[in-house]
Amino acid sequence: GGGGLDVDELPDWARTASGGGGGGGLDVDELPDWARIALGARELENYHGQITRAIKQLKAWVKDRWRLVLTTEGAGPAKRLVERLGGEGVPAKLVQDLDGDMTPGVVAVTTASGRGFTVPDLKLAVVSERDLTGRGGVTTRDMRRMPSRRKAMVDPLQLRAGDLVVHEQHGVGRFQEMVSRTIGVGDAAATREYLVIEYAASKRGQPGDRLYVPTDSLDQVTRYVGGENPALNKLGGGDWSKTKARARRAVGQMAEELVRLYAARMATKGFAFGPDTPWQRELEDAFDYVETPDQLTTIDEVKADMEKPAPMDRLICGDVGYGKTEVAVRAAFKAVQDNKQVAVLAPTTLLVRQHFDTFVDRYAPFGVAVRALSRFQRPKEARATKEDLAAGKVDVVIGTHALLTGDVRFKDLGLVVVDEEQRFGVEHKETLKAQRPDVDVLSMSATPIPRTLEMAVSGIREMSTLTTPPEERHPVLTFVGGATPGLIAAAIRRELLREGQVFYVHNRVQTIDRVAGGLTELVPEARIALAHGKMHERQLEQVMIDFWEKRFDVLVCTTIIETGLDIANANTLIVDDSDRFGLSQLHQLRGRVGRGKERAYAYFLYPPGKVLTETAHDRLSTIASQSELGAGMRVALKDLEIRGAGNLLGGEQSGHIAGVGFDLYLRMVGEAVAAAKGDTTAPPPEVQVELPVNAYIPERYVAGERLRLEAYTKLSGAASDQELRAVADELTDRYGPIPDEVDGLFEVARLRLEARAAGLTQIAAQGQYIKLSPIEINEWRQVWLNRLVKGAIIKPATRIVLIPIPRGTRLGAAAMSGVDLIKWLRELLAELMSHANA
Secondary structure (H helix, E strand, O other), X not given: OOOEEEHHHOOHHHOOHHHOOOOOEEEHHHOOXXXXXXXXXXXXXXXXXXXXXXXXXXXXXHHOOOEEEEEEOOHHHHHHHHHHHHHOOOOEEEEOOOOOOOOOEEEEEEOOOOOOEEEHHHOEEEEEHHHHHOOOOOOOHHHHHOOOOOOOOOOOOOOOOOOEEEEOOOEEEEEEEEEEEEEOOHHXXXXXXXXXXXXXXXXXOOOOOEEEEEHHHHHHEEEOOOOOOOOOOEOOOOHHHHHHHHHHHHHHHHHHHHHHHHHHHHHOOOOOOOOOOHHHHHHHHOOOOOOOHHHHHHHHHHHHHHOOOOOOEEEEEEOOOOOHHHHHHHHHHHHHHOOOEEEEEOOOHHHXXXXXXXXXXXXXXXXXXXXXXXXXXXXXXXXXXXXXXXXXXXXXXXXXXXXXXXXXXXOOEEEEEEEOHHHOOHHHHHHHHHHOOOOEEEEEEOOOOHHHHHHHXXXXXXEEEEOOOOOOOOOOEEEEEEOOHHHHHHHHHHHHHOOXXXXXXXXXXXXXXXXXXXXXXXXXXXXXXXXXXXXXXXXXXXXXXXXXXOOOOEEXXXXXXXXXXXXXXXXXXXXXXXXXXXXXXXXXXXXXXXXXXXXXXXXXXXXXOOOOOHHHHHXXXXXXXXXXXXXXXXXXXXXXXXXXXXXXXXXXXHHHHHHHOHHHHHHHHHXXXXXXXXXXXXXXXXXXXXXXXOEOOOOOOOOOHHHHHHHHHHHHHOOOHHXXXXXXXXXXXXXXXXXXXXXXXXXXXXXXXHHHHOOOOEEEEEOOEEEEEOOOOOHHHHHHHHHHOOOOEEEOOOOEEEEEOOOOEOOOOOOEOHHHHHHHHHHHHHHHHHOOOO
């Protein structure tokens, strides 16, 4: 092909003595014929899921005595492919690896591969799962075993100038900027980076006081969530201390009730499910896709909960299309393996139908009895299902609120799965629990409601998050603006040009016919159907099936499509009067599109010229900005901010949340709950390190301010040397070798960890000394310190020790670097800890 080839890369047998060395580039076209092999490989045709056409080609190759290699990402798909080919008269065998045997025939192997190819001269064809089905897994099979690096649930520093933040020691302020400052002069000069936070002015008419927070102390700063326009605190004033004290008292009273609820659940004797059966592994191997790392982690967490004697109460938070249903399928199957019944609660009849199809398809080879129970079932069918549930003849029932009526009885209910739990009230879930208080509960949500979120993050419920998107999933391109006929027509026509379908959401049944008629005039070539909750259920079901089967192009509907509907060919969403919708609703609606490989578009429109309320503006600006994959958790937090945090057990806590911010409030709840449980471990002290060390992330290494904040946050949150090494590995992987300034930052972080373990709160340079405090001084330790460090000044009354800076540092004879100074201090602290009980 005329490409360049380094001669030194050739093996010895491919080099002649005259042309071997030199390492120069060699044009492949200049090689003699004997040194070139033309394989004649050709790209394979992509069958795009048309398996019948693919099998016809495979049969032709087999008849012509070709060697065929079929590759799949997972063992389950490989096994099913072999069975399918055998049923079609194409004998194939499953092998562990390719051993070089070129005997004609068909073998299937589990391996990572991209597109397939053929080599006609060798009568060889390699056919991948992607070629046959049009789908592909992750790029490497090893992803199945990848440890999931769980992302922080709340990123506290998605900061922009003007955002409100909370510093644990100083209160609510406003983030201004991030700046670099050089402290000291000459050899003693050192550069650090700081967050600038502005607080309320000390005197009326003066600018606000500013606090410079070193970036290695970012664990003290969180973004403010909790109320609208809170008053800024004054630096050094007493108002923040009083606000925190009031919140702590209220939280302390509440913590005892939380602990009582938690203890009651832990003390309840539930059913401990057994370990996985061979059938369970068979079911999981039959999954068509390669699981994401988060999916594997979540499945393990759910199984571990089910195998404990205490009843499970776990929330799975994962964005739309991130694989929550597969987690439910596996959990339900595990319950059925122990002869327990499972109830799956879904908010809409359409979602019930989709779940029913999924569960029946996955359980088909295993003889699991699955039934649906919703208004779509005829009275006779519903009555038979209820009788069979009571008799234990039904293993899994999937239903709407119909499951919650008093006449539904189970013989042995073991697991309740609640899908889209934000659509159900507490009383709905308690109705099912009342039948069996020791039942395991698995809740799933793309945008957990604030109350649920608070319960989860404060440790009363367990929580798993799915944050890894499936392969080839694209973010939905989101547009927010005034509605115009030209914009709407262009959006619909763009989708029709690629043979896609459109959801048009109009949430008023009274005027929906008029809107549909207007769209028919606007885009006469589009086939338009109507769907809303006032239609007869049979008619509604038929409309949805017809849309599913592509008999219509545009579905004009109410929010009946909001939850769980999965139509991969519908990739444009238009919502009119979007300013009337809640934030979670908007996010759920957007989740109806972008579920396949095609790029999806969402238009959130409002009447042109309409003046939006502040809340509506907040919602629409949030949905526009949070359009990337996995934004569900951030949407839920923003919803929390807009609606107010409310309270775990009643409205009286909302004022305290507004006063101290949601993150600090939750930290207080956690500490109070731990204290109420009898855990008297004090939180680690904050350590102030002020030393002449260049410790910052330079712009030449990480250019973006947001990326530097992210790195600083991870660094300040590292609680062990192992976690610091993980952060260093990540920085090296993303940005290259770590420069000296960043190395200094890691040394400061290690010193801070060791100082915290020693109980110190301050390490600071003062003239020719380094101040360490507080240090408990007894007679033995004073003798030891004087022997270890000549010239040390020890003040037992104030618990302060002043250590003379050793000669050879930049503050002394200009030889020892700042990093060396920190290493010397770390050795000193290690000695100090070893003599702690002297």
